Amino acid sequence: MSEPVHEFTLKPLDWHPYVTPVDLETATEAQRDALKITPSNTKVSDYVLVLAQEPETLKERSPLFNDIMYSKEGLSRAGREMGALAASFVNKCIYCATVHANRHIQLEKRPEVIYAIYEKGLEADLPEYDQALFNFGVDLTAHPDNVGVYQFYHLREAGLDDLEILDLIHAIAIFGWANRLMHTLGEPHIKE
Amino acid sequence: MVDVIDKALGEDADIIALRNRRETLKAKTQASYEAALTPKDPGNFSYAMRAALAARMCAHWKAGELEAHYRDLLKSYGETAFDAIPDPAFRARDSDPKVDAILNRVDTVTLSPKEATRDDVEKLYAVGLDDRDIVTLASLTAFVNYQILVVAGLKMLRDH
Known part of the structure; x- marks a missing residue:
């Protein structure tokens, strides 16, 4: 088992949740729906599966995050x-x-x-x-x-x-x- | 529905025009507000409890307009059980250990999230919160703090 990191680093990191992520096998319809749009759209991370505990907020947050970070014009x-x-x-x-x-x-x-x-x-x-x-x-x-x-x-x-x-x-x-x-x-x- | 951030900034025409240049962002911010404060499935956190906690976070950061909004929202539900919560000095140490643990968590995550530890999460489990409750609380706190920062930044733009 690796040790948690307590100081800033530029090395690639994994994130280990303190709470239980949603299990895709037993996810509710609302959770599955919210998981369709994720900031990465690749493999569903533990982080997103944790947030899926609160699916209504997650569903709005992912497109909001993408628009804030990647929209055209304005700040680089x-x-x-x-x-x-x-x-x-x-x-x-x-x-x-x-x-x-x-x-x-x-x-x-x-x-x-x-x-x-x-x-x-x-x-x-x-x-x-x-x-x-x-x-x-x-x-x-x-x-x-x-x-x-x-x-x-x-x-x-x-x-x-x-x-x-x-x-x-x-x-x-x-x-x-x-x-x-x-x-x-x-x-x-x-x-x- | 009224856009809460436009309202908090006094429906200022220049700020509304600027915000409208980021239409998706603005709409999704408002949709996030509705999802965090009045989700279809509120689970173990009632609308009144959510509004009361949001008012407390705003009071911590002296975000007066948002605090007033959340106090009005709390009042609109006609429940008085959470009336003390918006006051940042209020604690429930002796009366209700569960509410006390929730308030401690909200205060830490609002004012100094860097101090949050695994121990804090264990304390929430210990008073009976489940996985979903803990994520609900973090999501609500995180959203309201986002809203506080956006309003603070926009006020700076509006006033100079």
């Missing part, structure tokens, strides 16, 4: 991954962070930006544009009751328009959601 896909990563660092969702850090590396081919975050965490010193996205993700996640003029002007200063800011808000917020499932209902292990 990598920019959305940066929002996801910032949220996951604040919430210490090691699994989410790994997945979205690696996606950012694939999309942007600037691994040094991600390495800087893995080295310094929330204090990472980044190129100006990345810093603006990352800092807003940290602030909105850690203090949703305290974002205002300071954060807004930094985003504008970095050149973001209204639609890009809207996309960034949602990328951060959907990880406020994802982290609260993934980190609280299970834990990561190094992939075997």
Whole structure:
């Protein structure tokens, strides 16, 4: 049996639930229906099978997640991954962070930006544009009751328009959601 | 049905126009709200209990407009059993260990999800929650916190 991982890593991870996933053999009609659309559409993961315990929310969440992360125009896909990563660092969702850090590396081919975050965490010193996205993700996640003029002007200063800011808000917020499932209902292990 | 986030932002015309540029996202956010607060099959968490817990999460983050929405929703069910729950200071340590465990879990997952551990889940099983209950509670908490973050970000846009 592998050991749970407690520190941020870029190595591939598995996720082990603390609760019992739905058994496909005995799934209800509502659960089967909700499982048709998953963010990956490949093999149904334990994570999705855990969420299928609450099928009505899962059914809406999967297309919402896909639209937030992959819709056309607005903020770049990598920019959305940066929002996801910032949220996951604040919430210490090691699994989410790994997945979205690696996606950012694939999309942007600037691994040094991600390495800087893995080295310094929330204090990472980044190129100006990345810093603006990352800092807003940290602030909105850690203090949703305290974002205002300071954060807004930094985003504008970095050149973001209204639609890009809207996309960034949602990328951060959907990880406020994802982290609260993934980190609280299970834990990561190094992939075997 | 009224879009809860547009309502929380005071039906601001510019914000509505901006949100409408992401039509799927907006519709699925509202559909997620309905699925989390008023699912067809509520299981062991009644609509009133869900609204009361949501109001508590909003109160934790001082999301006043959303808190008011959830307090009104709670009131609309005409049940008074959960009236104390929205107050973040309320605990049920001596009166109801099950409710107390639920409140502890909601508070941790809302305010500092990074502190959540396997132990917390074991405590929920110990007071009689089953697998589905535990996922229901996490899903509700996760959705409402998403909504709080979206409203906080949009307020920043609206006011500057």
